[in-house]
Amino acid sequence: MNRPIRKIGDPVLRRKAKKVEKITKETQRLIDDMVETMRAADGIGLAAPQVGVSQRIAVVEIEADENVPGSGKLYVLINPEIVARSEEEQVGVEGCLSIPGWQGEVARPARITVRALDRNGQRYRLEAEGLLARVILHEIDHLDGILFLDRLTAPDRIWRVEPKPARSAA
Numbered sequence: 001m002n003r004p005i006r007k008i009g010d011p012v013l014r015r016k017a018k019k020v021e022k023i024t025k026e027t028q029r030l031i032d033d034m035v036e037t038m039r040a041a042d043g044i045g046l047a048a049p050q051v052g053v054s055q056r057i058a059v060v061e062i063e064a065d066e067n068v069p070g071s072g073k074l075y076v077l078i079n080p081e082i083v084a085r086s087e088e089e090q091v092g093v094e095g096c097l098s099i100p101g102w103q104g105e106v107a108r109p110a111r112i113t114v115r116a117l118d119r120n121g122q123r124y125r126l127e128a129e130g131l132l133a134r135v136i137l138h139e140i141d142h143l144d145g146i147l148f149l150d151r152l153t154a155p156d157r158i159w160r161v162e163p164k165p166a167r168s169a170a
């Protein structure tokens with residue numbers, strides 16, 4: 001089920017989300033809904049607070065070929081933790097489904113190692129770089145109530161963008 005995406009100004013986006021203590025049927029349903037909501041919005045990541053649930057869950061999916069839906073790998077991250085980050089940073093442009101119509105420039109570590117539980121509660125480690133690292137860091141920020149606006153390389157490095165055209169129009 002597609003859930004409404006909370007927009008900036010909604011206090012849930014500024015709350016520190018709670019650790020998931022037990023993965024229940026409700027958790028599974030939430031994850032399914034988050035994946036559906038992310039895909040419907042043409043997003044590459046979504047955190048539970050963005051659908052109004054203050055729990056430490058995020059989903060990330062970057063398509064290998066942007067014209068081929070489902071060509072990427074889907075990551076479910078429950079209680080994610082960054083265990084290592086490179087000193088080297090990468091500057092890139094970010095947007096956010098909760099801040100439609102805006103993009104800004106953010107510096108992030110170029111490479112990270114993250115530890116999380118998958119949707120079955122199995123612990124895994126993931127080494128990520130480039131865009132995947134950026135998206136994971138952006139989503140973990142959401143779990144701590146942080147938005148990309150808080151991390152701009154400079155206060156004026158933000159600008160308006162046209163809404164993304166629908167995939168069918170691409």
Ligand code: ZN
Pocket residue numbers: 095096097098138142
């Ligand atoms: Zn976001």
